[in-house]
Amino acid sequence: MAVILDIRDLRKSYSDGFEALKGVDLQIEQGEILALLGPNGAGKTTLISTVCGITQATSGQVSVGGHDIVTAFRAARAMIGLVPQEINLEPFEKVINTVQFSRGLFGKPRDDAAIERILRQLSLWDKKDNQIRALSGGMKRRVLIAKALSHEPRLLFLDEPTAGVDVELRKDMWEIVQGLKADGVTIVLTTHYIEEAEAIADRVGVIAKGELLLVEEKASLMARMGQKQLDVQLSEPLETVPEALSKYDLTLCDAGCTLTYAYDTRAERTGITKLLQDVSAAGLVLRDVVTRQSSLEDIFVGLVHDDKGDTA
Numbered sequence: 001m002a003v004i005l006d007i008r009d010l011r012k013s014y015s016d017g018f019e020a021l022k023g024v025d026l027q028i029e030q031g032e033i034l035a036l037l038g039p040n041g042a043g044k045t046t047l048i049s050t051v052c053g054i055t056q057a058t059s060g061q062v063s064v065g066g067h068d069i070v071t072a073f074r075a076a077r078a079m080i081g082l083v084p085q086e087i088n089l090e091p092f093e094k095v096i097n098t099v100q101f102s103r104g105l106f107g108k109p110r111d112d113a114a115i116e117r118i119l120r121q122l123s124l125w126d127k128k129d130n131q132i133r134a135l136s137g138g139m140k141r142r143v144l145i146a147k148a149l150s151h152e153p154r155l156l157f158l159d160e161p162t163a164g165v166d167v168e169l170r171k172d173m174w175e176i177v178q179g180l181k182a183d184g185v186t187i188v189l190t191t192h193y194i195e196e197a198e199a200i201a202d203r204v205g206v207i208a209k210g211e212l213l214l215v216e217e218k219a220s221l222m223a224r225m226g227q228k229q230l231d232v233q234l235s236e237p238l239e240t241v242p243e244a245l246s247k248y249d250l251t252l253c254d255a256g257c258t259l260t261y262a263y264d265t266r267a268e269r270t271g272i273t274k275l276l277q278d279v280s281a282a283g284l285v286l287r288d289v290v291t292r293q294s295s296l297e298d299i300f301v302g303l304v305h306d307d308k309g310d311t312a
């Protein structure tokens, strides 16, 4: 697959000296959906704004479809659609005019068939003559997407497309994104919602404090999510893991009162039964046994937390 977005050592310092991007490298292949996760202020919007030419990079290279975003700005920008976080529509304008106008901004000739196709794809065709102010919040978000698609870009950025929207609308949005992917559009979306990344992304990137901490296939992250943890809570605290249990990868925590055991839920044998038998045979008395599923959220929180620890 061809790389559609190539970001090399991208750095951005704002005029007050704040370093919002600290050398980001990222390659995105045509037709994939990448979800960029990160806490507030991580640099997600700065990254998107820089690629879209709204913000100027301090250093580094970015190309879109082989076009450098500085030396071939027009060609690069024409390939990009941007759905911003904020709803910034003209309330008295009709839906169809809003979308047609956006296409014109990119110097593309009028194409009624293309606009109709986009509006139909977003279930906006029967609302085409409505004024924006008469639309629901969900419909307004669809208009933002229609605007971003009006010049038929190949790479679409969605900056927190479902922030503050209800569950039903979020699911609609996910379907729209999948439909766009089926049409061959490459999608980068930023989100705070980990379940959103789980639901629709092919790859997941985690950004914190201007650094891309991880970019990984969702499937392999899911494999990590297969980890479960068994906490064996003991009646009496231990100082060390007993020799008889040394063959298990156990960690003693909670001031010696809990033995934790990580296992793969999809493995044929989890080893739990044997472990509990051996715990009992070692003369340990159980107070309780608790299992916990590690999730993408745990991975995310762990990564972001580690990062804070490193830089504090």
Ligand SMILES: Nc1ncnc2c1ncn2[C@@H]1O[C@H](COP(=O)(O)OP(=O)(O)OP(=O)(O)O)[C@@H](O)[C@H]1O
Binding pocket: 014, 015, 016, 018, 020, 038, 039, 040, 041, 042, 043, 044, 045, 046, 047
């Ligand atoms: N114009 C600016 N001048 C100075 N600092 C800025 C400017 N714009 C953004 N920042 C800072 O850069 C950092 C990254 O901001 P950015 O908006 O890219 O984060 P984000 O990951 O999109 O956050 P959120 O999830 O809250 O939207 C933040 O600390 C922010 O305060």
